[in-house]
Amino acid sequence: MIFTITNKSKDSLENVLKSMHIPKKEMHWLRMSKDIKINDEEKSIRDFVHQGDIVYLPDFSNKSSYEKSNQHVTVQYEDDYLAVVIKPHRQKTHPNNNETDTLMNDAINTIQSNYLEPVHRIDFDTKGLVILAKNSYIKKMLDYMIEHREIVREYTAYVSRPNHLKVGDISLPIKEARHSNHQEMNRRGKEALTHVLSIKDNKVKLQLSTGRTHQIRVHLSHLGSPIIGDNIYGGEKSKELQLFASRVQFTHPVTKENINIEM
Secondary structure, three states, rough: OOEEEOOOEEEEEEHHHHHHOOHHHHHHHHOOOOEEOOEEEEOOOOOEEOOOEEOOOOOOOOOOOOOOOOOOOEEEEEOEEEEEEEEOOOOOOOOOOOOOOOOHHHHHOOOOOOEEEOOOOOOOOOOOEEEOOOOOHHHHHHHHHHHHHOOEEEEEEEEEOOHHHOOOOEEEEEEEEOOOEEEOOOOEEOOEEEEEEEOOOEEEEEEEEEOOOOOHHHHHOOOOEEEEOOOOOOOOOOOOOEEEEEEEEEOOOOOOOOOEEOO
């Protein structure tokens, strides 16, 4: 990975990498490595860096093993480190066994990168934005950001009976039901927190603090406002589920730019 130091104060490369949330295993490899370069000169992780220095880190990641499909993915944003793509309705994020028709099969056929891995998933029936990492360092940084809720993921749902909803938090635990591929509100379930940001006619904007399976669908249905096209949780009939992962926003883990992508 090649990147430019953005820190304004002089510091060791080791401290800079720690602040970027490079995990312990990779840090150990880098301490042993003789392939680190700063401004094209061989250096160690203990050397000091200044703002504007160009750092090269050796890549310890394995090549992604997804088989290429014959389809292309829609790319909303891409740079040297990551991409944001659109997953269509009724498509898995990544394959099981020998599947070749998932988002990642299409992505590896579209994006020129030996390493390409999803940072998060969205449901099979949901259309929307998925962030992909283009090297293992970025993957670990973005994993940290997801875990610490530093990446905003906003959803748009079109619902029946929106008057049953109000702006605010929905905190209802969710548990897998006896029915296949079905979740339900259950006091013995796992914590599930959904934020209703706005309601305009039947268009609802939401954010997730937790990522339970079918969380938005279960919450809105339980409150009497099922999503249109949701044939599992009582929505009005429609060709496709009217739920979209419509926006992601985060501070770029390397460039520190504000990334705000909408579908």
